[in-house]
């Protein structure tokens with residue numbers, strides 16, 4: 001599942017004929033869906049994941065769990081969308097897991113495989129070989145797992161699952177990805193001794209995603225100690241315990257709401273996102289503050305989040321270390337602003353789906369922009385932009401960022417917009433629907 005083949009070449013990004021005014025129903029969160037699937041697979045009783053995201057990353061996760069013996073039935077949710085019924089079973093190999101280019105799959109599943117009985121082979125897209133995995137592989141070895149990676153510390157690799165894992169204390173440097181910490185915590189209730197993870201490196205990115213992991217573990221009955229509840233700085237502990245089967249409804253993906261909110265900002269229009277949670281660990285919630293600072297106004301009420309552009313777009317100086325996945329969308333808006341922006345704290349984006357700092361710099365500059373890389377981010381000086389090809393490097397967020405620019409810059413051609421299917425399969429349809437009709441694509 002890599003998206004509609006019709007979109008693999010060049011997609012003429014539609015220009016906005018005026019301010020957008022639409023309600024856009026955004027599908028479920030990738031990060032919540034994939035955590036929910038892992039926790040449900042490790043539970044001691046069946047559970048439900050309602051309104052899951054169905055996208056490349058989540059289908060890869062579901063297929064991988066099935067390959068290890070978990071039963072996952074797709075049904076219709078009475079309240080709309082789908083409901084996935086997960087029936088845990090004894091995890092076993094031999095099995096092959098395709099991680100695609102999904103950070104959540106490549107990092108969250110090796111610990112699950114270590115609990116399985118048998119060999120689990122992990123492979124993925126060429127880019128997955130370059131993305132850091134050492135934090136998970138090295139830690140699992142310390143905790144008792146046998147992994148054959150031919151010395152690479154990265155994909156492809158084979159986990160020789162022993163049916164159980166000792167667990168215990170481990171130190172990792174998770175400065176290249178918070179997902180190392182999340183991966184170890186998610187499976188830890190099933191380790192014989194649980195786990196204590198200590199991060200020992202430069203600044204840890206994406207802390208809200210670690211909070212998401214902790215909250216979802218606790219909701220499934222796990223006991224978790226964190227730096228925030230009186231524990232030591234950079235130390236997380238999970239006790240061994242059974243996990244409950246939950247009935248969980250997935251929140252809309254707030255990071256995937258970003259391009260639509262950006263559309264309101266850059267066209268001086270208005271977008272409503274229904275079901276925006278009043279409390280969430282998703283980093284996308286930071287858009288309320290970030291895009292307000294960049295010139296918009298937002299109201300969160302029982303209709304959802306309504307975001308209104310004022311016709312003015314300001315530059316921003318922001319540390320995005322906690323919310324790195326928002327960087328491409330912020331960079332696109334910043335390129336259209338009335339003043340310079342400095343985006344900091346995101347050096348680790350060089351190891352995301354693509355080197356996002358290099359890709360944003362090159363592609364925005366090809367349209368006439370003035371973006372420079374800094375050691376930990378981007379400096380963006382707005383300049384009048386012109387049309388041209390915007391390459392996306394198989395990065396969904398590069399493609400949605402390009403669509404934002406295309407709303408107000410005539411002639412932007414987005415290469416392989418189908419790559420958005422990683423987390424947002426109907427993006428081109430949702431985008432044109434937003435421009436043409438008040439109600440966009442349904443949630444799914």
Ligand SMILES: O=C(O)C1=C[C@@H](OP(=O)(O)O)[C@@H](O)[C@H](O)C1
Pocket residue numbers: 030031032103104176177178179182205206209210324325348
């Ligand atoms: O745990 C998660 O669901 C995620 C954590 C973050 O990863 P990094 O810490 O590697 O940036 C984020 O960028 C990614 O999109 C999703």
Ligand SMILES: C=C(OP(=O)(O)O)C(=O)O
Pocket residue numbers: 101102103104325352353397423
């Ligand atoms: C970094 C991202 O994804 P992944 O889960 O593959 O790390 C992202 O979605 O922006």
